[in-house]
Amino acid sequence: MRVPLHIVQQRRERLRGLIRAGGFLPVADICGRLGVSEATARRDLAVVAARGHITRTRGGALADYNASFASHGERAGRARTAKDRIARSAAALLPRRGVVFLDAGTTVQALARRLLRRRRLGGLAVVTNSLPVATMLGGAPGLELHMLGGTFLDRQAVLLGRGAVQALGAWRFSAAFLGGEGMGPAGITNSHAELASFQRTVLRRAAKSYFCLDATKLGHATPHAVVTWRGPFSLITDAKESQLAASGINIPHRRLISV
Amino acid sequence: MRVPLHIVQQRRERLRGLIRAGGFLPVADICGRLGVSEATARRDLAVVAARGHITRTRGGALADYNASFASHGERAGRARTAKDRIARSAAALLPRRGVVFLDAGTTVQALARRLLRRRRLGGLAVVTNSLPVATMLGGAPGLELHMLGGTFLDRQAVLLGRGAVQALGAWRFSAAFLGGEGMGPAGITNSHAELASFQRTVLRRAAKSYFCLDATKLGHATPHAVVTWRGPFSLITDAKESQLAASGINIPHRRLISV
DNA sequence: TTTTATATGATTGGATTCAATCATATAATA
DNA sequence: TATTATATGATTGAATCCAATCATATAAAA
Numbered sequence: 365m366r367v368p369l370h371i372v373q374q375r376r377e378r379l380r381g382l383i384r385a386g387g388f389l390p391v392a393d394i395c396g397r398l399g400v401s402e403a404t405a406r407r408d409l410a411v412v413a414a415r416g417h418i419t420r421t422r423g424g425a426l427a428d429y430n431a432s433f434a435s436h437g438e439r440a441g442r443a444r445t446a447k448d449r450i451a452r453s454a455a456a457l458l459p460r461r462g463v464v465f466l467d468a469g470t471t472v473q474a475l476a477r478r479l480l481r482r483r484r485l486g487g488l489a490v491v492t493n494s495l496p497v498a499t500m501l502g503g504a505p506g507l508e509l510h511m512l513g514g515t516f517l518d519r520q521a522v523l524l525g526r527g528a529v530q531a532l533g534a535w536r537f538s539a540a541f542l543g544g545e546g547m548g549p550a551g552i553t554n555s556h557a558e559l560a561s562f563q564r565t566v567l568r569r570a571a572k573s574y575f576c577l578d579a580t581k582l583g584h585a586t587p588h589a590v591v592t593w594r595g596p597f598s599l600i601t602d603a604k605e606s607q608l609a610a611s612g613i614n615i616p617h618r619r620l621i622s623v
Numbered sequence: 624m625r626v627p628l629h630i631v632q633q634r635r636e637r638l639r640g641l642i643r644a645g646g647f648l649p650v651a652d653i654c655g656r657l658g659v660s661e662a663t664a665r666r667d668l669a670v671v672a673a674r675g676h677i678t679r680t681r682g683g684a685l686a687d688y689n690a691s692f693a694s695h696g697e698r699a700g701r702a703r704t705a706k707d708r709i710a711r712s713a714a715a716l717l718p719r720r721g722v723v724f725l726d727a728g729t730t731v732q733a734l735a736r737r738l739l740r741r742r743r744l745g746g747l748a749v750v751t752n753s754l755p756v757a758t759m760l761g762g763a764p765g766l767e768l769h770m771l772g773g774t775f776l777d778r779q780a781v782l783l784g785r786g787a788v789q790a791l792g793a794w795r796f797s798a799a800f801l802g803g804e805g806m807g808p809a810g811i812t813n814s815h816a817e818l819a820s821f822q823r824t825v826l827r828r829a830a831k832s833y834f835c836l837d838a839t840k841l842g843h844a845t846p847h848a849v850v851t852w853r854g855p856f857s858l859i860t861d862a863k864e865s866q867l868a869a870s871g872i873n874i875p876h877r878r879l880i881s882v
Numbered sequence: 883t884t885t886t887a888t889a890t891g892a893t894t895g896g897a898t899t900c901a902a903t904c905a906t907a908t909a910a911t912a
Numbered sequence: 913t914a915t916t917a918t919a920t921g922a923t924t925g926a927a928t929c930c931a932a933t934c935a936t937a938t939a940a941a942a
Contacts (some may be wrong), residue, residue, distance in 0.1 A: 400891090421647060513771045650900095
């Protein structure tokens with residue numbers, strides 16, 4: 365029997381919430397909670413998964429931010445994705461000891477995942493404002509993890525606000541790894557003014573800074589400039605030098621790390 | 624072929640870390656990463672799951688804090704667990720609007736989960752120092768989420784430290800929901816001095832405070848006292864009044880909420 | 883109202899995952 | 913060194929999960 369569309373959409377909205385809530389939700393539980401058959405539960409799952417934010421797994425679904433890290437790419441010798449290649453280079457630059465800052469963004473998340481594969485994390489302290497990064501690194505043996513407080517920003521899953529900037533005051537980083545949403549002639553850009561300003565503050569407090577952006581960010585302009593290409597940072601990217609030049613990006617060769 | 628015991632234990636330790644890292648880890652990925660057959664991967668999984676902290680699911684395993692909530696109890700009209708019953712009562716006391724504080728602890732996590740089932744979360748702001756709670760509530764439509772910064776504490780998955788106490792200074796809560804590790808004649812106790820002190824600070828900043836502890840915490844004494852039974856708070860618990868009295872707990876009737 | 887489109891549940895065959903069993907190589911123990 | 917215990921991988925049959933197909937009731941469109 366056919367059900368009104370708005371009911372279906374409400375149900376799917378609710379499903380998304382359920383998964384977000386529990387982290388993992390088995391198909392059987394969906395049936396119970398939503399009062400539908402397994403077939404419909406699976407169908408809803410497929411629709412919601414296609415829209416993003418959740419990941420289908422055998423037997424149920426997960427909230428995206430705690431899906432398997434192996435599944436995103438480098439499982440068993442397959443071709444590495446651009447993000448993973450960037451993360452690999454970044455990990456090589458990440459010091460064994462000292463205090464590093466990890467920003468939000470999926471590429472930096474990939475870096476955090478790589479970090480976990482290190483044998484010894486003792487002597488390393490990570491400061492982050494990213495909830496997914498903290499969730500990943502929380503409890504890693506030997507690692508010291510600090511979070512800056514703030515208000516949660518849905519889009520980037522990051523903590524921001526006056527609290528975060530103040531908390532930053534107490535820190536000096538030996539290295540900072542940052543994300544961004546776009547790169548263009550004007551520099552690296554972001555969709556959130558406060559986040560851009562926050563990132564600039566991080567830059568000032570770090571001995572070395574690395575922006576990690578994959579080639580899909582090329583030409584994708586977002587409103588708020590974080591830094592111009594003159595800024596004191598290196599760019600780790602899979603975009604070729606010729607692509608960068610074609611987009612009007614003029615970054616000195618020695619500050620460009622191509623992967 | 625038999626492998627030395629210390630190698631096996633190291634491998635299982637690593638497995639725990641892997642799952643914590645990714646949230647969810649499929650069996651196939653374990654094979655790749657640990658270099659063992661599926662049979663061994665499953666066997667290791669069973670051992671580690673038995674020790675707690677991870678939950679087995681079909682096809683892999685999850686970090687405990689993002690296992691299915693439906694699976695822990697109230698699936699399709701089954702008997703609710705004590706934690707769920709406590710969370711239910713707590714949720715009824717949680718205001719529709721205003722600023723509330725949510726502490727760490729599995730019972731408070733259950734409360735956070737219940738919160739997500741509310742239709743309208745607009746007008747409600749949640750402040751927390753718990754990473755799992757933040758992960759759950761992050762992105763809930765209409766809800767304003769704030770985290771206090773600090774240093775990550777593995778055992779409670781909570782942020783603590785000078786940063787957290789300072790960040791607290793700016794807040795006043797209309798209600799605070801707190802956890803604890805033990806209850807005895809002396810009051811509610813905790814295994815971490817700084818956390819106890821932090822909780823007392825929260826108490827001073829909240830118009831109403833509720834400690835949520837299930838009956839298993841009875842008689843289980845941990846070293847650091849948070850509050851005595853005279854303190855300005857209510858206790859939500861599944862322990863019967865007679866049980867409490869038998870354990871030497873002397874809390875006024877009107878501040879006890881039995882579920 | 884009439885017609886069309888589709889959301890649902892049941893069914894089915896295939897794929898995946900799992901627990902149990904067994905032979906074997908090697909660590910642990912005597 | 914000789915003996916025992918056990919961790920491992922392969923195999924197998926059962927259980928579970930899933931995508932595709934189909935009939936049907938009913939919402940949506942005409």
